[in-house]
Amino acid sequence: MTNPEVPVPPPPPEEPGTDPAPGQPEPVASEAPATGRWPHLLERANWVALGLTAAATVLFAVRYFADKVDTGHTQRDGWAPLMISGVLFALSLSAALLRPFLLTTKRCALMATAATVIFAVGIVTIWQIVAHDMETSTMVGKPVNSLAATDKHLEQTLGKAYPKFRKIPTGLFIQGAKFSSPEEVEVNGYVWQRYTDDVPETSRGVTFPEAPDGYDLEQVYKAKTTDGLTVQGWHFNLTLRQKFEYERYPLDKQNIWLRMMTVSAFENEVLVPDFSSYPPWRYDNVGLDQDIVSAGWSPYYTGYSYLGHKYTATMGVTPFASNFLTVPELYFNIGVARKYAGPLTGKLLQSFFIAAIMFLALFVYTKDDKKNPRFGFSTWTAISFAVSLLLVVVVDQTQIREIAGDTSLTYLEFFAIAQYVVIMGIFANAIIIGSEAEVKALEWRDNLLPTLLYWPVLIGLFFAFTVFVFAK
Incomplete structure (x- = not known):
């Protein structure tokens, strides 16, 4: 007498999110929408996010490449929205392809790896954008790069009093710049001035008011030029105390400025850049020694500019008046990028x-x-x-x-x-x-x-x- 076969109950359905046994293919049930409600809903939400981020990325890309490069920069400024939308789009696309919603170890590990790589690529891309932006917007005051631009700015600033001012051409040649502390920088080089015969000796020279501990200014030459002017040059060593911004360290860029005044303070004299002693001015390394010593930094622009300072005293030269005139002061700017x-x-x-x-x-x-x-x-x-x-x-x-x-x-x-x-x-x-x-x-x-x-x-x-x- 034979025993009837006892029916074998079917194996229980595999719970969603479990991995198949080694060597076995992943069960179809774990990837089908019927395996659970939440994986299906998350996948649909991801497809919506994918569409939105794709549209946003295209929109921001069009705006980014259509915008002009802002004055004072060499790179466009609208990269942040494009970068954020691009990273979100890449994350949504990876989720759509890898489907980590099924909660299998392999799929989740691949998604984690993809997200890590996407974020890392985004960081490196931002570094490249920032490092290659040779911005000149850090210059002090109003930049001028020609004698015509200088005359225009001084005429706008001084108004009707401008014709009464004696203009003294002044130039700088920088040989070295070194940061000695977070707020101090040592600069050395040459400064010269050209004079007509009617410029008195009391007006010949230049001062650096932002050198708190004094400075060495040694006359090294004095000669007549071919156009009949007198040129006088000095060698200087300065320690300048300035406030630098380090929020972007180590991808920061700083502006070292040399503020100059005439030795006859508060008289009708103004320093003007001696552009005739330089090649046509461009915001690169004009006025710098080709072998300049700047440990840890790379100079990438130089430029003259003007900034007016309103003083509350006349330093005893004249009685103070309510209509006291503020004279624009000349600056020489050196833009440096950290290595x-x-x-x-x-x-x-x-x-x-x-x-x-x-x-x-x-x-x-x-x-x-x-x-x-x-x-x-x-x-x-x-x-x-x-x-x-x-x-x-x-x-x-x-x-x-x-x-x-x-x-x-x-x-x-x-x-x-x-x-x-x-x-x-x-x-x-x-x-x-x-x-x-x-x-x-x-x-x-x-x-x-x-x-x-x-x-x-x-x-x-x-x-x-x-x-x-x-x-x-």
């Missing part, structure tokens, strides 16, 4: 190794009792680890503050802020894992979610801070 490769590479290497150590720590945090004896995981170990990393980042930030002085937060310090956020997140993750609390998101695949989100969150914060600093 950023060294500081940026050093910071990136340090940040990468700290980030890699924090990332590896996520593989130790587990609720699996079988793994705990092997890894030696404990809440106190996690606290000690987080504190030690915080100390390393704090010391590095202190060194940056020494370079930037008392300015506001620099760009590299935002790297430290991003690391603070991630370290605190890892610390909170370890506390929750070590407690009795049940958080499904952390229990999924034994703390896999924080591991997948780590690099996209960290590099995403770097990208957000990069846009915030350089788009201002």
Whole structure:
């Protein structure tokens, strides 16, 4: 007598978000809309986001390339909206192709990798835009690059009194510039003036009012020119105290300016650039020694400009009057760009190794009792680890503050802020894992979610801070 076959019940349907067994193809049910409501809704929302970001990227790209380059810049300014929309479009496109909504390990890992690469490419692109913008908008006051432009500006500034002023042609040749502190720069070179015979000796010379500790001004030559004028030249060494902005360090650009006044202060005399002693003026390195010494910096423009200062005293030369005239003062500007490769590479290497150590720590945090004896995981170990990393980042930030002085937060310090956020997140993750609390998101695949989100969150914060600093 044979026993009837006992029917074998069908295997239970595989839950969405589980990986197939090794060597087996991924079940179709895990990718079909019927596997769950939320994957389907998220995928539809992503398609909407993909369309919106694609339209925004095209719109901002058209506007970016249609706009003219602003005066004082060599790059267009409207890159920030284009960069943000482009990154969001790339993220939506990656999500549409990789479909991480199905919550399989492979798909989520690929999406995390794609997001990290997209953010990193966005950061490097912004660096290139900022580094190649040879802006001259940092010049003090009103730039002038010819004698005609000088006459026009002085006539507009001085009005009817302009014909009464004696113009003294003055020129500069810079041989060296070196930052000795965040607010001081040492400059040396030559300054000369050309005079007609009616210029008295008391009017011959130039002063640098922004040299707080005095300066050496040594006459090195005096001669007659072919056009009958007298030229007199001096060699100078200055230590200038100026306020520089380091918010973009190490991708910052600074303007070193030399403010000049006549030695006969508050009389009807004005210094004018001696453009006849230079080739046709362009905002490049005219007036600089080809072998200029500028440690850590690269000069990329020079230019003359005027800025009027309103004094509340006549220095005893004349009685003060309500209609006291403010004379425009001549400036020589030197635009310098920091050589950023060294500081940026050093910071990136340090940040990468700290980030890699924090990332590896996520593989130790587990609720699996079988793994705990092997890894030696404990809440106190996690606290000690987080504190030690915080100390390393704090010391590095202190060194940056020494370079930037008392300015506001620099760009590299935002790297430290991003690391603070991630370290605190890892610390909170370890506390929750070590407690009795049940958080499904952390229990999924034994703390896999924080591991997948780590690099996209960290590099995403770097990208957000990069846009915030350089788009201002």
